[in-house]
Structures are given as C-alpha cells and as structure tokens.
Amino acid sequence: MNVLDKYMKPQAEALSLRHKRLEILSSNIANAGTPNFKARDIDFAAQYKNAIGAGELATTNVQHVSMLQTSPAGSARYRVPVSPSLDGNTVELHVEQLQFAQNTTSYEADLQFLSERIKGLRSALRGE
Amino acid sequence: MMKPLSIFDISGRAMAAQQVRLNSVASNLANAQSVSSTPEGAYKAMRPIFKTTYPLDQAGQGVSTVQTDGIYRSKLAPEKRYSPQHPQADEQGYIYAAAVDTQEEMVDMLEASRQYQNNIEVLSTAKSLILKTLSIGK
Numbered sequence: 581m582n583v584l585d586k587y588m589k590p591q592a593e594a595l596s597l598r599h600k601r602l603e604i605l606s607s608n609i610a611n612a613g614t615p616n617f618k619a620r621d622i623d624f625a626a627q628y629k630n631a632i633g634a635g636e637l638a639t640t641n642v643q644h645v646s647m648l649q650t651s652p653a654g655s656a657r658y659r660v661p662v663s664p665s666l667d668g669n670t671v672e673l674h675v676e677q678l679q680f681a682q683n684t685t686s687y688e689a690d691l692q693f694l695s696e697r698i699k700g701l702r703s704a705l706r707g708e
Numbered sequence: 709m710m711k712p713l714s715i716f717d718i719s720g721r722a723m724a725a726q727q728v729r730l731n732s733v734a735s736n737l738a739n740a741q742s743v744s745s746t747p748e749g750a751y752k753a754m755r756p757i758f759k760t761t762y763p764l765d766q767a768g769q770g771v772s773t774v775q776t777d778g779i780y781r782s783k784l785a786p787e788k789r790y791s792p793q794h795p796q797a798d799e800q801g802y803i804y805a806a807a808v809d810t811q812e813e814m815v816d817m818l819e820a821s822r823q824y825q826n827n828i829e830v831l832s833t834a835k836s837l838i839l840k841t842l843s844i845g846k
Contacts, residue, residue, distance in 0.1 A: 595841075600769075602715065602834060602837070603713070603714075603715055603718065603770075603771050604769075604770035604771060605830075606715050606718050606719055606830045606834065607713075607718050607770060607771050607772045607773065609719075609722070609826050609827065609830050610718050610719055610721070610722030610772075610773050610774050610827060610830075611722070611758075611760055611772060611773075611774050612823055612826065613725075613726075613729075613758055613774075613819065613820075613823055614758040614759065614760050614774050615758065617760050617772075617774075620770035621770070622770065656769050656770030673826065677826075680830065680833070684833055684837065687837055688837070688840065691837075691840055691841060691844065694844060694845075695844055695845055695846075698844065698845035699845065702845075
C-alpha cells in the first residue's frame with residue numbers, strides 16, 4: 581500500500597463512512613411521514629473496523645476464513661423503535677435528530693483530524 | 709430506474725412531498741365552508757399518499773427518499789344540514805356541507821411544516837459539511 585494512503589486511510593475511511601451514515605439518517609428524516617417505512621442505520625464501529633481491516637488475521641490457506649464480515653446488503657440494519665406507531669413507521673424523530681447531530685459532530689472531528697494530518701505532512705515536506 | 713441519490717435529492721424530494729401535503733391542506737381548509745345540494749357534489753378532503761422510493765443500485769443500503777403516490781379523497785361523509793332558506797337546498801330543504809375536519813387539517817398542517825423544517829435543517833447541515841470538506845487542508 582502506498583505510504584500516503586496508509587497515512588490518510590484511518591481518517592479518510594471514517595469520513596466516507598460518516599457521509600454514508602449522513603445519507604441514511606437523512607433518508608430516515610425524509611421518510612418521517614411515510615406509512616410502513618422502516619428506519620435504518622449502520623453499525624459504525626463494526627463497519628469502520630471492516631474498512632480499515634483492523635483485527636484481521638492473515639489468511640495463508642484457502643481454508644482460512646476472513647474475519648471481516650461480508651454482508652451483501654450494504655450492512656444497513658433496521659432500527660428497533662422505542663415506541664412503535666400504528667402506521668408501521670419506525671422513524672422516531674428525536675432519535676434520528678440525536679443521531680444526526682452526533683454524526684455531524686463526528687464528521688467535523690474526522691475532518692479536523694484529516695486536515696491536521698495534511699498540515700503535518702506539509703510542514704514535514706517544507707522542513708520548517 | 710433512478711440515479712444514485714445525494715443528500716440534496718433525498719431532502720429535496722421530501723420537501724416537495726411535504727409541499728404537496730401543505731397544498732392539499734390549504735385546499736381543504738379553503739373549501740371547509742362550501743356546501744352542495746347533493747351528497748356526491750359536496751367537497752371531500754384531499755390527502756396525498758406518501759411512498760418510499762429506493763434508487764436501484766443503492767437498494768438495501770438504507771438510502772431512500774419519498775414521493776407522493778397520488779391523492780385520495782377522504783371517506784368522511786358530508787354533513788347533512790336542514791336549511792330550507794339556503795338557495796342550494798334540495799327539495800327536502802337539506803344542504804350538504806363539505807366533509808372537512810378542520811382540526812385534523814390544522815394538525816396535518818403543523819406536522820407538514822415541522823417535517824419541512826426538519827428537511828431544511830438536514831439540507832443546511834449537509835451543505836455546511838460539504839463546504840468544510842472542500843476547504844480541507846487549508
């Protein structure tokens with residue numbers, strides 16, 4: 581793997597996952613009034629581990645099974661509602677807004693870290 | 709069928725759907741006092757039907773938006789009122805008032821406007837995040 585890739589990967593992967601989650605949460609909010617809509621979300625920690633390949637064991641034999649979860653459906657799961665509503669919609673706006681706010685803050689934090697990484701690299705290149 | 713959805717599509721379409729809902733509430737409230745000489749001719753409240761739409765290549769990834777899948781007329785029966793002086797009264801002296809529940813419409817209006825606001829909030833948050841991402845490393 582490219583050295584630069586390796587240097588940026590943790591933040592870059594986190595950022596793209598945060599973006600994916602942002603889209604899913606905004607889909608939930610968009611469908612807050614749609615009957616029978618089921619709210620979805622991703623397990624960020626698990627997907628992030630998957631993306632950066634943390635905790636992976638080396639597979640040196642064909643019979644070895646990779647530790648990484650491979651789920652075909654993009655791994656978006658369904659949310660379990662706190663209090664289900666009669667129209668079959670499982671979007672609870674307060675939950676979604678909370679998750680959305682949390683996701684936004686984390687996105688900004690990841691962005692900040694990535695930005696600092698680039699700054700660090702730049703100052704190393706300049707040798708100041 | 710549909711190209712991949714961005715946050716702008718997701719929230720934009722949801723706002724359009726809420727706008728349709730708000731429009732139908734406005735029509736219902738505007739016609740709440742109208743009367744007719746037949747039960748069939750009486751105004752019946754309109755409601756949009758919301759339906760989730762998924763982009764084809766992103767199906768199963770949790771990304772979706774909403775669209776209005778037509779409008780249906782309320783099944784509420786028009787109110788039969790005895791008013792022989794009314795110019796639109798039938799032979800027995802009855803008029804039929806519009807089948808609109810004003811309270812229900814007001815609640816619907818509030819909900820539509822709140823959800824519209826929610827989508828605007830999502831949109832502006834996403835926009836500011838994207839703008840921040842564009843100026844990365846500066």
